[in-house]
Amino acid sequence: MILRQVLMEGTKALRDAGIEGPERDARLLLAEVIGMLAARMSLEPDLKVSDAQAKEFHSFLARRVAREPVSRILGRRNFWGRDFEVTPDVLDPRPETETLIDLCLQGPQPATLLDLGCGSGIIALTLLAEMKTARGVACDISDACLAVTKRNAVSVGVLDRLDLIKSNWFSDISGEFDLIVSNPPYISDAEMTSLSLDVFNHDPHLALTPGGDGLAPYEALAKGALKHLSKGGRILVEIGYQQGPDVVRIFETAGLADVQCHKDLNGHDRVVSAHQS
């Protein structure tokens, strides 16, 4: 069979199974199987696909039909232009988190930064890669996440400017930082029941929800930031799109200054920022 036919069949299989964006997903999975950039595939519609490649493609399609996300099948996710390893232990990085990166890069370059709840490391490692003179600390409560962050730090080339610490939010963090960032688990118990199967079955629940109303991590982050931000330092945290007013209130009540809520590209509240008072 040739590439165009295989791709059409794969797209139809995903569409029939009710997968959103079937053509995009089929293209990414087939590109992996034949070892070609997805963007190049349109240039080679008549390329021969071997039986072995078609078989592997069908096994990938079956996993996608069972609602396994493409990044979990491929074992990596592109974020801010770089590929990051993704394992079952870490949150599948979300495009919305790029809003947090964008806002960090608009501010002054920090000498030191701290990422709390690093997961695969996308936030700390992207910032270190973009801010060439900064040093960073990435922490998580999960050893498995720290191991993935370390491997990603090697592939991004920033391990020499990174320390990895196992910590329950600020419990094992010492010193002050010019920039503190976090994308904590923020989904409430009530919202957990309405998550799609792609998310519920494949993202670690430790990364998704702190339980209750989803706001507890923001209390810990606001309290710790007051102690660990250097003078004039900034904190930026990702939030659920309905949490803006609550997180602003938590940060203001804690005594942080210049608290602001920022929107993502879809116009949803996505990041709250503040300064050390």
Ligand SMILES: C[S@@+](CC[C@H](N)C(=O)[O-])C[C@H]1O[C@@H](n2cnc3c(N)ncnc32)[C@H](O)[C@@H]1O
């Ligand atoms: C929403 S994920 C974010 C991962 C990554 N920063 C990203 O944006 O893709 C939240 C992360 O917080 C970690 N976490 C959960 N509770 C924590 C705690 N009490 N202290 C530190 N990290 C925690 C989870 O293991 C998970 O890696």
